[in-house]
Amino acid sequence: MKTPKRILVVISGRHTEHPALERALKFAELDDIHIHLFNSIYEPVMELTDVLSSEHRKEMKSQYMADRYLYMDTLADDLDQKGISCSVNVAWHRELHEAIEEIVNELEPDLVIKCITADRFNINPFAMPVDRHLLRYCKAPLLLIRDSHWVNKPILAAIDPTVRDTKHIALNHNILEYSKMLAQVTKTQLHSVNTFETPNMGPSMDVGWANIDFQSIKVDTTNAHKNKMETLLKEHDLFINPYHVLEGRADIVIPDIAKKIDAQLLILGTVGRTGLSGAFIGNTAEHILANMNCDILTLKPNL
CATH class of the missing domain: 3.40.50.12370 (Rossmann fold)
Incomplete structure (x- = not known):
C-alpha cells in the first residue's frame, strides 16, 4: 500500500489550529503529496428574503466567499512555504455532508481527513448527522480524527x-x-x-x-x-x-x-x-x- 498522494482536508472554519491538516502533514513525511484544502460555508441570514433583496443576497454571498478564500489562501501559503503542493476550494452549501460528497466525486482523492463533528455534549460520530452520513456514503477512504497529533x-x-x-x-x-x-x-x-x-x-x-x-x-x-x-x-x-x-x-x-x-x-x-x-x-x-x-x-x- 502506497502513501495516499491526493488528500482532501476538510477545514472547519477559522481556528488557530487545524487538526485534520496537521494529520495530513504526517503523510508528507513519507512521500510527495498534494493537499486539497476544502471548506464549505453557508449563512442562514441569506434566507431572509423579505428583508434582503436578491441583489443584496448576491453581494453578501460574494463577500462571504471572498473572505473565506482569503483565509484559506493563508493556509495554502503556509503549505507552499513547506514545499507541499496544495490547492483550495470553498463551497457555498447548506448541507456540509453533501458539499463534501460533491468535492469527493469531483476530485476522487485517495483519502479524506475530517475532524469528528462534536459539540460540548457529544463526540460520538454517529450522533452527528454529517459524520454519520459520510461514514455510510463517502466513496473515498475517510479518516475521522479527534486530536491533532x-x-x-x-x-x-x-x-x-x-x-x-x-x-x-x-x-x-x-x-x-x-x-x-x-x-x-x-x-x-x-x-x-x-x-x-x-x-x-x-x-x-x-x-x-x-x-x-x-x-x-x-x-x-x-x-x-x-x-x-x-x-x-x-x-x-x-x-x-x-x-x-x-x-x-x-x-x-x-x-x-x-x-x-x-x-x-x-x-x-x-x-x-x-x-x-x-x-x-x-x-x-x-x-x-x-x-x-x-x-x-x-x-x-x-x-
Missing part, C-alpha cells in the same frame, strides 16, 4: 478472515495494507482483531441439547478463526504482530479490546454505497463506532 499508541485493524466473497476478501487485504502503511506513518504497533459468536447452552434450551458439546464447538471455532487469521497475516508479513481472536459480539468486543490496548486508531471496512457492512453492518457498526474513543478510518475494497 498521533502519539505512540497502537493501531487496531478489524478484519474477518473467514469471509468468502470477493469484495470482503479484497477488503481484508486493503485494511491490512493500509494499516501497515499507517503504522509506518505513526511509528506505532499494529494490532488486528477478529470476533466470532458461538451458540451457548442457555436455560431456555431443553434437555435435548445435552448431547451437544458447546465447549468443544467453541474451541474448534476459535482454532479455525486463529488459523485463518494467521494465514491472512502471513500474506502481509504481519505474523509477528499482535492479533486477537475473541468470542463475542463485535460491537462489544472491538471497543473493549481497543480500550484495553489503548488504540489511537480503528480501521474497518465498508462495501459499496449501502453503508458499513460485512461483520460491521448497520447497527452493529454504529454501536462499535459510538463506543470508540479514538480516530476512525473506514475503507472500501476498491482503493
